[in-house]
Amino acid sequence: MSASSPNTKNTQRERLEAKEQSILNAATEVFTALGVDGSTMAEIARRAHIAEGTLYLYHKNKQDLLAVVVGNFWADLTKGALIAVDASLPVMEQLEQLATYHLTALIQQFDMVGLTYRARLRHGEPEYQLPKIREYVRVFDQIIERGISRQEFIEEMPLWQCRDAFYGALEYSARTLLLREAQFDASVVKQLLVMFHPYKIEQIPAVDSEKNAASTSERLAKIEAQLALLVEREAK
Template sequence: MANARRPSGEARESAIIAAATAIYLESGYAGAKMSEIAKRAGIAEGTLYLYFRNKHALMLGVVAEHWSELTRGAQASLRHQRGYFERVEALARYHLTSMIEKWKLIELGFSIRYQPGIKVGDDLDFKRAYTAVFDELIENGLAVGHIEPGTEIPFMRDQFYGTLEYAARTIMLHGARKPDMDLAIEQLMHTFKRSYAATEIMPAADQVTSLSERLETAIARLEALAGPGEDGA
């Protein structure tokens, strides 16, 4: 019976990660102590080193869990959306919401890059698993004709996540409000569809607007080539 009550290795590791996350957020990476983390996790400090050999390894464990949780949530956000662009929008909303909710942890992730012993790129593998959800969604859109052929996924990814991350920073600076989030998502999706949606599936209103803008651009170029008229205008 005693063995049944003993925490499993997985449960103990989860407790360590939870304790480390809390202390890193409270004290920062440099200020966190392994002894305090062990105490918060309810284990001996020597036991902690059996799971993570140093503070750097433990921080990477925190980062890995953070991105794994985000990846699971991103996958779940797509399950109940039927339309293709509804899934893209669901992923965008999930990412923006997560950025705001996990802002302190994300800031911590940025700050540790400049700490001794941390190499830029240590967390890239964890991020790749997360962004693979977006890549797979776009690859599917290309395969079935929702996304314009020849679209470069890396550029789309940078635009998608870059827009959302800057939106999150702006919202956090001014206080998170749902109307701001809704507007950011709406503008991103408008740009996304106009830039990448296959022409034949673009909504009629968007097609008309796109054609109008192309005509205006063409007229402006012709006027520039023609130069000023007889009245000097």
């Protein structure tokens, strides 16, 4: 088998991917344990069991590596959210699913949220927007857009304000629960969803045709009886 055969290339690629994953795992561990300022490329390389020089072949500096770690976190979060939300359900139930998923994820991985802030600020540089975060918050936007399309929400619903309130409330609630050493609290989600009630379009229940016909017949019978009574009185 030649050195350039497809199997050999696949094996080489798999080794590179495995080493990259080892680097990212080590970086995540170091960043969450030591913070961004306390982390070094040397420590990350040590925990990934590679030479520091090899690490720089994959990532040019600590900030570049941090951005990849955080980006992967939000990408994985997005995949999970898309699985957690059932688009066939009423939109209020979809919002409940997303809120439950997001609050649970924050409680379990709140350190990664802190790393996100550090990645965006990048030591005083202008705010660094991570595209993967936009993809994640887009899950919320899609639910609202479905609600408007299905006429479950009003078109005038202020999307970005609702989005900020939704994610902001869940983040602060997660922080409070962690400070109290508490676990997931379903009441947080329940109270959050109250915010969306003013934007709901109340559906008027369909009237059963048989009942409607019966009520009409009853009204006509009463009218006929009243007319008959009047005729009888006039005759006297």
